[in-house]
Amino acid sequence: MSGKEQFTIERLCQGLSQGKLLGGKCVKCRKIHFPPRPLCDKCFSDRFEQVEISPNGKLLTYTIIHIAPSQFQAMAPYAMGIVQMENGLKVPGMIRDVAADKIKIGMSLKIMFESCIPTSNWPQWPRYYFKPA
Amino acid sequence: MKDKPLVSLISAGLSKFGKLEGLYAREIFAEAAKEAYERCPKLDPKKDIKALYVGHMGESYEHQGHTGATMADWAGLLHIPATRTEAACASSGAALRTALQAVLSGLSDVVMVGGVEKMTHRSTADVTEYLAMASDFPFEQWQGMTFPGLYALMATAHMHEYGTTEKDMATVAVKNHYHGSLNPKAHMQKEITLETAMTSRVVAWPLKLYDCSLITDGASCLILTKPELASKFTDTPVHIVGSGQASDTIGLYERESLTSLAAAKLAAKQAYEMADMKPEDINIAEVHDCFTIAEIIAYEDLGFCKAGEGGKLAEEGETRLGGRIPVNTSGGLKSKGHPVGATGTAQAYEIFLQLTGQAERRQVKDAEIGLTHNVGGSGATATVHIYRRG
Numbered sequence: 419m420s421g422k423e424q425f426t427i428e429r430l431c432q433g434l435s436q437g438k439l440l441g442g443k444c445v446k447c448r449k450i451h452f453p454p455r456p457l458c459d460k461c462f463s464d465r466f467e468q469v470e471i472s473p474n475g476k477l478l479t480y481t482i483i484h485i486a487p488s489q490f491q492a493m494a495p496y497a498m499g500i501v502q503m504e505n506g507l508k509v510p511g512m513i514r515d516v517a518a519d520k521i522k523i524g525m526s527l528k529i530m531f532e533s534c535i536p537t538s539n540w541p542q543w544p545r546y547y548f549k550p551a
Numbered sequence: 552m553k554d555k556p557l558v559s560l561i562s563a564g565l566s567k568f569g570k571l572e573g574l575y576a577r578e579i580f581a582e583a584a585k586e587a588y589e590r591c592p593k594l595d596p597k598k599d600i601k602a603l604y605v606g607h608m609g610e611s612y613e614h615q616g617h618t619g620a621t622m623a624d625w626a627g628l629l630h631i632p633a634t635r636t637e638a639a640c641a642s643s644g645a646a647l648r649t650a651l652q653a654v655l656s657g658l659s660d661v662v663m664v665g666g667v668e669k670m671t672h673r674s675t676a677d678v679t680e681y682l683a684m685a686s687d688f689p690f691e692q693w694q695g696m697t698f699p700g701l702y703a704l705m706a707t708a709h710m711h712e713y714g715t716t717e718k719d720m721a722t723v724a725v726k727n728h729y730h731g732s733l734n735p736k737a738h739m740q741k742e743i744t745l746e747t748a749m750t751s752r753v754v755a756w757p758l759k760l761y762d763c764s765l766i767t768d769g770a771s772c773l774i775l776t777k778p779e780l781a782s783k784f785t786d787t788p789v790h791i792v793g794s795g796q797a798s799d800t801i802g803l804y805e806r807e808s809l810t811s812l813a814a815a816k817l818a819a820k821q822a823y824e825m826a827d828m829k830p831e832d833i834n835i836a837e838v839h840d841c842f843t844i845a846e847i848i849a850y851e852d853l854g855f856c857k858a859g860e861g862g863k864l865a866e867e868g869e870t871r872l873g874g875r876i877p878v879n880t881s882g883g884l885k886s887k888g889h890p891v892g893a894t895g896t897a898q899a900y901e902i903f904l905q906l907t908g909q910a911e912r913r914q915v916k917d918a919e920i921g922l923t924h925n926v927g928g929s930g931a932t933a934t935v936h937i938y939r940r941g
């Protein structure tokens with residue numbers, strides 16, 4: 419990887435745990451990848467620079483989940499959506515701190531990070547959620 | 552229309568679909584295999600069948616992987632090469648595609664292909680979790696997403712973009728339950744009203760209980776051969792004349808469109824081109840209605856109507872028995888049931904029955920061309936096959 423430090427999914431997670439949403443911008447074709455990947459799917463370049471993504475975005479679509487997997491059962495019903503961030507990237511996640519009937523497509527949301535509680539050694543993905551901006 | 556088929560179906564089998572208490576996947580698969588053998592008396596399974604491909608999604612259900620060899624054994628086919636394919640809910644659609652390649656390559660002249668899943672002994676919470684494994688782990692599963700949730704995201708987007716309604720979706724459920732009520736192997740053989748569907752409890756808004764497919768046990772299988780060998784085994788083969796398969800990002804959020812499945816459109820394009828056919832040529836179809844919105848999107852992706860008009864097509868009754876293009880005459884995943892690994896070849900089983908005039912009370916008169924559309928996960932895999940009466 420041209421001697422540079424790799425921008426891996428693991429690094430993205432470290433960023434998230436410090437409250438930063440990081441994307442990998444392809445040095446050659448400028449495509450921003452989220453999550454970052456080792457090989458650009460557009461031009462096959464393996465060189466990326468880290469870019470910080472604005473935490474604000476707009477809601478593209480949503481659902482209210484009533485039947486949840488065991489881990490989330492205590493939280494149900496809860497809202498999940500896909501949010502388009504200001505730079506165009508799309509990020510899915512839970513929507514909190516707003517009543518279900520106040521959720522509207524197009525509303526402004528902001529991403530919030532939770533401290534990552536490790537459930538196992540690997541994988542250890544962080545959790546985040548969206549709330550009204 | 553192409554003259555030369557790719558491969559020919561000479562037989563097919565389906566277990567009963569439903570809550571098959573006390574039966575293991577291998578026993579259910581044996582039931583499907585037995586029907587396929589009985590339907591084709593000229594076939595000597597041990598001598599003639601040269602390979603097996605089996606779709607199976609999850610080892611979590613029975614704590615049992617390595618399904619290819621297991622099913623070959625329980626179908627009485629030791630020691631043929633046997634391989635499992637996994638592509639979530641499109642596992643046996645992918646198996647069919649693989650089996651077709653095996654025959655076309657000339658390596659195996661008669662091949663069994665099928666699928667199996669045993670699900671109902673697990674709690675709904677567990678099944679929800681296992682199914683979610685077919686979605687992206689870090690950004691979907693780990694954040695609380697479920698399968699009904701992913702399709703609900705598409706439904707909300709479709710409603711917003713095209714004005715599709717909850718009633719349009721309920722109409723699909725009513726139709727598929729009507730069709731399922733005519734299928735003695737369906738999981739839930741009962742008709743429902745629009746009101747029942749629309750007032751049922753919410754699973755993942757806007758999807759309610761009757762928008763969701765069933766958690767089901769079941770198995771299905773087909774026997775394929777080279778077209779030139781078909782007449783050795785049967786006078787009424789069904790030919791496969793088009794095949795398509797495509798992939799997409801595992802995460803729904805990474806895709807350009809939230810109201811259409813790019814992989815399904817691509818697979819359909821390949822299959823239509825190979826068959827030299829157009830959507831208008833199709834008489835009957837079995838589409839992947841894991842949720843009612845998925846059937847509406849399937850109409851659009853397959854070209855049965857324009858983008859955004861799937862709800863209308865259902866509303867006008869065009870896809871009901873007696874309509875212009877009956878869809879899911881088996882009852883679909885909604886009413887026949889959705890043992891995920893078995894679904895792809897179960898769809899082909901229904902087309903086989905229809906095109907050989909054996910669909911009894913749900914027979915579509917003079918059906919000549921059929922299509923199957925099998926989708927994995929939220930659309931990261933799709934397979935489309937086109938069939939012609941032999």
Ligand SMILES: CC(C)(COP(=O)(O)OP(=O)(O)OC[C@H]1O[C@@H](n2cnc3c(N)ncnc32)[C@H](O)[C@@H]1OP(=O)(O)O)[C@@H](O)C(=O)NCCC(=O)NCCS
Pocket residue numbers: 485640675679682698699754760761762763764765766841889891928
């Ligand atoms: C919708 C769903 C969550 C319902 O599960 P549940 O709440 O645990 O329901 P239960 O199994 O306890 O069944 C309760 C009743 O509802 C009925 N029922 C269950 N699922 C149903 C469905 N999808 N449609 C209609 N009725 C259903 C049962 O037959 C039962 O009826 P009864 O009380 O008369 O016997 C479950 O069927 C499901 O997850 N379906 C989707 C499966 C899926 O995602 N497949 C993969 C697609 S990609």
Ligand SMILES: [Zn+2]
Pocket residue numbers: 444445446447448449458459460461462463
């Ligand atoms: Zn690039």
